[in-house]
Every structure is written in C-alpha cells, then in structure tokens.
Amino acid sequence: MTENNLVLQAKGITKKFPGVLANDHVDFDLRAGEIHALLGENGAGKSTLMNILYGLYNQDEGEIFINGKPINISTPNDAIGHGIGMVHQHFMLIPVFTVAENIMLGAETLHREKEAKSPLVKLDRREVAQRIKELSQQYGLDINPNAIVGELPVGIQQRVEIIKALYRNANILILDEPSAVLTPQEVEDLFRIMRELTRRGVSIIFITHKLKEVLAVTDRITVMRSGRVVGSADPKQTNQQELASMMVGREVLLRVKKEASNPGEDVLQVDNLHVRDLRNLDVVSGVSFDVRKGEVLGIAGVQGNGQTELVEALTGLRPTKEGRVTLAGKDVTGKPPRTITEAGLAHIPEDRQRHGLVLSYPVADNMILNTYYLSPFAKGITIQQKAVDDQAQRLIKNFDVRTPSAYVTASKLSGGNQQKVIVARELSRKINLLIANQPTRGLDVGSIEYIHKEIISLRDQGVGVLLVSAELDEIMALSDRIAVMYRGKVVAIVAADKVSRDQLGLWMAGSNPD
Amino acid sequence: MDWKRFGFIALIIAVLFTIVVLIGGKSQPAILIISSMLGTTIAVATPLTLGALSGIYCERSGVVNIGIEGMMLAAAFFGWLGAIYMSSIFGFQALPSLLVGLLIAMLTGGLFAALHALLSVTFKVDQIIGGTVINILAVGVTGFLNRQLFFEKGSIFGGQVPHGPGTFTTIYIPIDKAVNGLCGLLGSDCSVAAKAASDVLSQKPIAMAAVLLVVVSHYILFNTRWGLRTRAVGEHPKAADTVGINVTFMRYANVIIGGALAGLGGAYMTLESIASFEPLMTNGRGFIALAAMIFGNWTPFGAWSAALVFGASQAFQIKLQLFRELIPAQWSFLQNAYVVGMVPYLLTMLILTGIIGKNIPPAADGVAYEK
Ligand SMILES: Nc1ncnc2c1ncn2[C@@H]1O[C@H](COP(=O)(O)OP(=O)(O)OP(=O)(O)O)[C@@H](O)[C@H]1O
Ligand SMILES: [Mg+2]
Numbered sequence: 001m002t003e004n005n006l007v008l009q010a011k012g013i014t015k016k017f018p019g020v021l022a023n024d025h026v027d028f029d030l031r032a033g034e035i036h037a038l039l040g041e042n043g044a045g046k047s048t049l050m051n052i053l054y055g056l057y058n059q060d061e062g063e064i065f066i067n068g069k070p071i072n073i074s075t076p077n078d079a080i081g082h083g084i085g086m087v088h089q090h091f092m093l094i095p096v097f098t099v100a101e102n103i104m105l106g107a108e109t110l111h112r113e114k115e116a117k118s119p120l121v122k123l124d125r126r127e128v129a130q131r132i133k134e135l136s137q138q139y140g141l142d143i144n145p146n147a148i149v150g151e152l153p154v155g156i157q158q159r160v161e162i163i164k165a166l167y168r169n170a171n172i173l174i175l176d177e178p179s180a181v182l183t184p185q186e187v188e189d190l191f192r193i194m195r196e197l198t199r200r201g202v203s204i205i206f207i208t209h210k211l212k213e214v215l216a217v218t219d220r221i222t223v224m225r226s227g228r229v230v231g232s233a234d235p236k237q238t239n240q241q242e243l244a245s246m247m248v249g250r251e252v253l254l255r256v257k258k259e260a261s262n263p264g265e266d267v268l269q270v271d272n273l274h275v276r277d278l279r280n281l282d283v284v285s286g287v288s289f290d291v292r293k294g295e296v297l298g299i300a301g302v303q304g305n306g307q308t309e310l311v312e313a314l315t316g317l318r319p320t321k322e323g324r325v326t327l328a329g330k331d332v333t334g335k336p337p338r339t340i341t342e343a344g345l346a347h348i349p350e351d352r353q354r355h356g357l358v359l360s361y362p363v364a365d366n367m368i369l370n371t372y373y374l375s376p377f378a379k380g381i382t383i384q385q386k387a388v389d390d391q392a393q394r395l396i397k398n399f400d401v402r403t404p405s406a407y408v409t410a411s412k413l414s415g416g417n418q419q420k421v422i423v424a425r426e427l428s429r430k431i432n433l434l435i436a437n438q439p440t441r442g443l444d445v446g447s448i449e450y451i452h453k454e455i456i457s458l459r460d461q462g463v464g465v466l467l468v469s470a471e472l473d474e475i476m477a478l479s480d481r482i483a484v485m486y487r488g489k490v491v492a493i494v495a496a497d498k499v500s501r502d503q504l505g506l507w508m509a510g511s512n513p514d
Numbered sequence: 515m516d517w518k519r520f521g522f523i524a525l526i527i528a529v530l531f532t533i534v535v536l537i538g539g540k541s542q543p544a545i546l547i548i549s550s551m552l553g554t555t556i557a558v559a560t561p562l563t564l565g566a567l568s569g570i571y572c573e574r575s576g577v578v579n580i581g582i583e584g585m586m587l588a589a590a591f592f593g594w595l596g597a598i599y600m601s602s603i604f605g606f607q608a609l610p611s612l613l614v615g616l617l618i619a620m621l622t623g624g625l626f627a628a629l630h631a632l633l634s635v636t637f638k639v640d641q642i643i644g645g646t647v648i649n650i651l652a653v654g655v656t657g658f659l660n661r662q663l664f665f666e667k668g669s670i671f672g673g674q675v676p677h678g679p680g681t682f683t684t685i686y687i688p689i690d691k692a693v694n695g696l697c698g699l700l701g702s703d704c705s706v707a708a709k710a711a712s713d714v715l716s717q718k719p720i721a722m723a724a725v726l727l728v729v730v731s732h733y734i735l736f737n738t739r740w741g742l743r744t745r746a747v748g749e750h751p752k753a754a755d756t757v758g759i760n761v762t763f764m765r766y767a768n769v770i771i772g773g774a775l776a777g778l779g780g781a782y783m784t785l786e787s788i789a790s791f792e793p794l795m796t797n798g799r800g801f802i803a804l805a806a807m808i809f810g811n812w813t814p815f816g817a818w819s820a821a822l823v824f825g826a827s828q829a830f831q832i833k834l835q836l837f838r839e840l841i842p843a844q845w846s847f848l849q850n851a852y853v854v855g856m857v858p859y860l861l862t863m864l865i866l867t868g869i870i871g872k873n874i875p876p877a878a879d880g881v882a883y884e885k
C-alpha cells in the first residue's frame with residue numbers, strides 16, 4: 001500500500017458518549033478515487049466516526065490527515081473547507097425550501113468572493129440554478145432547481161444531498177446508508193452516479209447494511225464492531241456469509257428457515273378500501289384482500305404506490321373514504337388507533353422516528369407507549385414505575401437492544417436500535433395481527449435475522465402478519481402469499497412459491513398480470 | 515400568504531369602513547371619511563405591525579417570543595423616560611430628546627430580547643416560560659420605577675411628571691400640492707381628492723418606518739443570505755448546522771433584532787401616539803401582534819395586512835365616537851363603547867380559529883437546538 005495516494009486518514013479515533021465507547025481507537029483510510037465500504041452492526045459506531053470526520057462531533061482522541069497532512073476538524077465548516085462532503089443517514093434537507101435554496105444554504109456567495117462579507121447580500125438564484133444545471137449534467141444527476149424538496153421522492157432528495165456536497169467542491173464524499181430508503185431502481189441510479197463520481201476523482205466512503213450492494217459496487221471493505229475495527233476484506237475474494245459473520249461475530253442465517261404455513265380462518269378482511277391523500281385524490285382505490293391466522297401476506301410494490309396510506313388506514317392513522325376493514329371479527333373501519341390496537345393489532349410503522357417513537361422520551365417509556373394505561377403499568381391514574389422498569393429491562397435483554405441504559409432518550413440510540421425498541425414494544429403483548437411496514441429498514445444482518453425469526457415464529461403461533469416491504473428479497477423470504485400494489489390497486493395476489501422474482505418485478509412496474 | 519387571506523382582510527376592512535360611511539356620510543364627503551379612517555388605520559396599526567415583525571424575526575429563526583408585550587411596555591417606559599430626562603433635566607429641544615428616547619426604546623427592547631435569547635437558546639428554558647418571565651419583569655420594573663420616579667417625594671423629578679418633549683410630529687408629504695397642481699393643469703378642481711391623499715400619506719415617523727420595515731423585512735427574509743439562513747435555523751437547525759451555519763448566533767441575532775423592533779413599537783406609544791406613560795399601557799397589543807403574525811403565516815406582508823385589520827377596527831371605534839350623534843336608533847348598540855371595543859379581540863379569536871386556512875409555523879419554532 002502506498003501511503004501517498006491516501007486522501008484521508010483517521011488514526012486512533014476515540015469517542016465516548018455517556019455510557020458508551022462509540023469509537024475505540026479506530027483507524028480508517030481512504031484512497032483516491034475508490035469506494036470504500038464501512039460495514040458494521042447497528043450501533044457499531046459508523047455514523048459516529050463519520051460525524052467526527054465531518055466535524056459534527058469532536059473526537060476525544062486521535063488524528064485526522066488529509067493528503068498526508070494533519071488537520072483539525074472541529075466544525076462542519078472545517079470539513080467542507082477540506083473538501084469533505086457528507087450525505088447523512090437522516091437527510092439534512094429543509095422540506096419547505098427549494099432544491100436550489102437547500103443547495104446554496106451556507107454557501108450562498110461561493111462564486112462571489114468579494115461580496116461574501118455582507119450578510120445582506122442578495123441571493124443570486126439564477127447563478128445558483130445555472131451551476132446546479134452544470135453539475136447535474138456533468139454527473140448525470142437530473143434535477144429541477146426550483147422544485148420544493150419536501151414534494152420530491154426520497155431518491156431525488158438524495159440527489160439533492162449529493163449535489164449539495166459537489167456544489168461545495170467536495171472530493172471526499174461520505175454516504176451514510178444512502179440506499180436504505182431507496183427503491184431498487186433508485187439504488188441502480190445511485191450506483192451509476194457513484195461510479196461516475198469516482199471516475200472524476202471523487203473518493204467515497206459508503207456505509208450500508210446490504211451485503212449484496214457492498215459486493216457489487218465497492219473496492220475495499222472495512223468492518224466495525226462495538227466501536228472497533230475488526231477486519232477488512234476484498235470484495236472480489238469474499239462473500240455475503242463471510243461478511244455477515246465478520247460483522248456480527250457469529251454465524252448468521254441470511255435467509256430465515258421456515259416450514260410450510262398452516263393458515264386458519266381470516267383475521268383481517270379488507271373490502272373495497274378507498275383512501276384519499278391530502279389533495280383529496282384516491283391513493284388507495286378499491287383494495288380488497290384478507291390475511292389469515294398463521295400466514296404472512298407480503299405486499300410488494302415500488303414505494304409510493306399507496307402502501308403507506310393503506311397501512312395508515314388499516315391502523316387508524318388516516319381516515320378511510322369508503323370500504324370496510326374487519327379485524328378478528330370486529331368492524332374497525334375508521335376506528336381510533338387505540339380501539340384497533342385493543343382488538344389485537346401490533347404495528348411497526350414505516351417511519352420509526354416520526355410514528356414509532358417519542359424521540360425525546362426515555363427508552364423505557366417508549367417501550368410501554370401502547371400499554372401504559374393498563375395493568376401492571378398503571379394503577380388508577382398513576383404509572384407504576386417499578387413495572388415499567390422491569391418491562392424495559394426484560395425487553396432490552398430479550399430483544400438485544402444496545403443502549404447504555406433504559407433511561408437515555410430514544411434519540412440517542414443508533415437507527416437500528418431505535419427500530420428494535422419498536423419491535424420489542426409491539427411484540428410484547430398478545431396480538432392477532434402484526435402489520436409490519438419496512439420492518440428491517442436500516443437494520444444490520446444480525447437484527448434482520450432476528451426480526452425475521454420473530455415474524456415467522458409469530459406466524460407459527462397463529463398470528464396473521466401483513467408485511468409491507470420495498471425489499472423484494474424480504475418479501476420473498478417471509479411471505480406465504482404475495483400481493484402486488486401498483487397505483488393504489490392490488491394488481492395480483494399469488495402464492496409465494498408459485499411466482500418468480502422477475503414476474504413480481506414486472507407486476508410492480510405496472511405490466512398487467514393477465 | 516395566499517390571496518384568500520388578503521381577500522378576507524380586504525372584506526373585513528371594507529365592512530368596517532362601509533358602516534362608518536353609512537353613518538357619517540351625511541356630514542362629510544365619503545372619500546374624506548375613508549381617507550381619514552385609512553390614515554388612522556395605518557397609524558394605529560403601527561405597534562401591531564412592529565410587534566408582528568418582531569415575532570417574525572424571532573419565530574422564523576426558531577424562537578417563540580410571547581414576551582413582545584413586555585418588551586414593548588418596557589421600551590415605551592424607558593424610551594419615554596429617556597426623552598423626559600433629555601428635555602427636562604438636560605434641557606434639550608423636543609426633537610433630539612425624542613430621538614434619544616427612540617434609541618433608548620430600541621435598546622431596551624433589544625436588551626430584554628437578549629435576556630430571552632439567553633434563557634431560550636443558551637439555557638434552553640421552555641420558551642413560553644422565558645417569554646412570560648419577560649412580560650412579568652416588564653410590568654414590575656416599569657410599574658415600580660414609574661411610581662418611584664414620578665409619584666414619590668424627593669425623587670429626581672420632585673414627585674410629579676414633568677413636561678415632556680411632546681410627541682413626534684407628522685411628516686407632511688406634499689402629495690396634495692402635487693394632486694392639485696396636476697388637476698390644475700387639466701383644469702378641474704380636486705381639492706377633496708388632494709386632501710384625501712394627504713390624509714393617508716402624511717404620517718408620523720414611526721408609522722412610516724413601520725411600513726418601510728415591512729417591505730425591508732420581506733426583502734431580507736426572502737431575498738438575502740441572512741434571510742435564507744434565518745429561515746433555515748427555524749426550520750431544521752441541524753441541517754443548517756451541517757452546512758456550517760452557527761445556529762446559536764443566528765437565533766441570538768434575530769431575537770435581538772426582533773426585540774429592537776418591539777422596542778420601536780413601544781416607542782410609538784409614548785413618543786408618537788401620546789406623550790405620557792401609564793402602567794400596562796400596551797394593553798395586550800403584543801399578543802394581538804402575535805395573532806397578526808400567525809394570521810399572516812409568518813410573512814411580513816401577511817402580518818401587516820392582519821395588523822391593518824386591527825388598526826381598522828380601532829379606527830372604526832374612533833370614528834364611531836366622532837359620529838356618535840349620527841348613529842341611527844336601530845343601531846344604537848354601536849354607541850356602546852364596550853361593544854365596539856370588543857371588535858379587535860373578536861377578530862383575533864376568529865383569525866386564530868384558522869377558518870381562513872391553515873397556519874403553518876416554522877418547523878423548529880419553539881424547539882431548542884441540541885446537537
Ligand atoms: N449523540 C449521542 N449521544 C449518546 N450516545 C450516542 C450518540 N450518538 C450515538 N450514540 C451511541 O453511540 C453508539 C454508536 O452509534 P452510531 O450511530 O455511530 O452507530 P452506527 O454504527 O451508525 O449504527 P446504525 O447502523 O444503526 O446507524 C451507539 O451505541 C449509540 O447509542
Ligand atoms: Mg448510523
């Protein structure tokens with residue numbers, strides 16, 4: 001290894017948070033023009049390391065070198081000044097701003113040095129739009145500078161993030177789980193863009209939990225576990241199984257084992273359901289299906305075809321326009337969420353930070369959000385703290401939630417561990433139906449294995465499961481029957497063992513099933 | 515700010531004006547009633563406009579400020595005190611005394627705002643509580659000093675309120691001459707129109723400044739770097755932080771700018787509207803200003819138009835008083851000052867119900883930023 005083509009080096013980086021050693025003497029480097037994958041379990045410390053490189057956190061120990069020179073990065077401005085750009089795990093975009101405003105923010109006068117001092121300098125939207133056009137042509141990142149960011153699909157929002165970094169002349173790009181929320185097509189696009197970037201001399205750090213992607217697109221792999229670097233690998237000489245074991249420190253089953261299902265009577269019946277969005281357009285139009293006890297019904301589909309609204313309507317979070325929903329024999333159409341929950345529904349929502357957790361509450365409180373008013377957690381109008389504590393300890397242990405304690409706020413947990421808190425809560429009581437929307441998004445292979453096992457074991461205990469996922473692999477691995485949604489309609493329902501991946505792909509893209 | 519809202523506002527103002535014209539039309543040309551009412555509307559809307567602008571700067575940067583009322587009250591008192599000091603102790607002329615008072619008022623607003631920023635940005639105290647602290651502090655301090663300075667024997671002013679420098683005078687805009695001249699060329703007489711134009715445009719300096727500041731604030735907020743960054747820290751401070759914007763600085767600066775504007779609103783009350791201070795004289799204007807800000811969806815022009823509605827309802831009250839004798843018997847309830855006095859407050863409630871459309875505050879409004 002020649003030292004001189006290292007654009008970035010981090011040596012002995014250590015970072016402590018109260019109760020956690022998030023980075024423990026981590027060494028990491030990046031060569032010019034390469035894509036370097038950083039793998040690791042949830043909470044391994046990947047985002048922490050990247051946030052240190054980007055100046056959002058300051059390390060307790062350790063040094064950072066750019067092109068061999070030691071540098072000091074204590075604010076994002078320092079990092080930007082040294083050509084580091086970062087696309088964060090949770091996007092750092094302002095939804096009500098336009099694309100151009102988001103991109104120029106903080107670098108408004110990049111092209112007009114002499115006026116840079118005055119805070120009242122007029123924004124030159126035309127100049128910025130021009131430069132965005134140039135960048136998007138150069139790298140094949142198609143974008144409309146005047147679109148409002150909040151109205152764009154996630155894949156496009158991510159482009160905005162990438163252009164934001166390029167706009168600041170970044171030549172080191174950190175991508176923290178960029179593919180977690182993308183559709184397969186968007187992932188393909190992202191890879192194309194990444195290759196284009198490296199061809200033009202940008203070096204990329206790529207964090208992901210999807211081993212397939214790692215093998216497909218990266219030049220080098222480094223694996224972290226519990227704050228430490230535990231190994232590295234060459235993507236040409238390794239395989240998914242090996243990487244998974246290296247990450248988790250044990251053998252991992254990449255595809256859950258399951259017996260044939262033994263379905264009973266219907267637990268959920270959905271009959272001609274219509275749901276409208278904010279603009280009063282039908283986003284779910286006349287959907288009918290049922291889920292039986294002891295089976296997993298998977299809903300496949302490209303994101304944005306009504307799955308989100310369907311789930312919200314079924315769980316009482318969104319009004320239904322027309323149709324009927326029956327859960328365990330009870331008509332629950334348009335009923336409030338608590339009534340539906342009490343009829344035996346567990347719900348793992350799509351957006352864990354917005355709908356799954358109260359981020360500013362302690363983990364323990366988050367774990368009883370659905371049952372806090374019931375015995376043993378409540379007696380009359382008082383919360384029984386002892387019972388809450390016991391429950392929290394039990395769930396943290398059973399579900400292997402990595403947290404310094406049950407009393408840190410949920411916001412302090414890594415993304416994957418936040419998801420585990422939700423799963424633990426939802427599965428901690430007796431249920432008839434589980435609705436899981438993207439249940440393993442952003443989770444590491446070990447946690448995916450765990451959640452998949454839980455879902456199958458629930459199924460085997462006679463619970464009905466409605467699984468919504470944008471991951472075709474996940475749908476195929478877990479489902480007994482598969483429904484495909486396209487433009488607000490269920491276009492096909494088939495037995496999972498009677499259909500090919502390609503066929504599903506075609507239906508998802510809108511080709512007619514007959 | 516959408517056209518529906520502006521339409522709603524125009525409608526209310528038109529209704530208020532029409533009632534007055536119907537009542538007073540017999541004694542004066544309608545156009546003069548309307549113009550003088552419009553002039554009054556703009557003038558009395560001044561503290562509301564400035565208060566609303568104050569709120570916009572604060573809340574656009576993510577800091578809820580319910581202390582505007584207190585900032586105005588304190589500024590009204592200290593500005594007035596400063597002016598009196600200058601004129602009666604140091605013997606300055608009226609205008610320089612008033613200008614010093616104005617400066618002190620704005621500084622007072624800024625200082626109280628700095629306290630609010632310290633509480634809510636640095637110490638992350640609940641911002642509603644921070645604002646309440648400001649309000650209580652202002653009532654206490656002004657009430658106490660007012661009594662000590664003016665009503666205690668042996669105080670610097672000898673236990674009585676001295677003759678102050680009066681108030682700012684109207685800045686005469688020669689629009690009437692222009693109109694008359696123009697009409698003269700055409701050979702027609704339009705002295706009524708000329709007077710009407712002059713009624714509307716000739717205002718006192720703080721009222722004029724307020725209107726100017728609406729335009730300036732709109733420009734700053736939506737067309738400059740400062741504005742973009744201000745809105746960014748109010749929407750998503752973490753995103754702003756990741757592109758190198760100093761969230762703490764932006765919030766402090768905007769809250770203090772807002773405080774100075776509230777201070778200007780306070781100065782209007784004791785240096786421009788009437789030449790005296792009374793305890794609690796802001797009388798809820800700081801809160802009505804917040805309602806105007808909300809109705810205007812946190813935009814300067816929207817807030818200003820809402821402030822004008824309140825201004826119009828006050829002008830309505832004033833005019834009805836004037837035309838008291840002319841009110842027809844079946845409308846006699848309008849003679850009751852309490853009924854008419856309720857109008858601004860009823861409008862506040864109506865507006866805040868959101869029947870005109872949803873008001874969307876900045877996403878991080880009121881939330882302290884934690885890295
Ligand atoms: N701001 C913080 N305060 C306290 N603890 C934190 C903070 N940020 C992260 N941690 C802790 O540091 C550890 C590493 O977290 P980090 O976010 O770096 O993990 P990660 O590898 O990115 O995981 P994931 O794949 O789930 O995103 C976790 O145990 C997390 O709880
Ligand atoms: Mg992470």
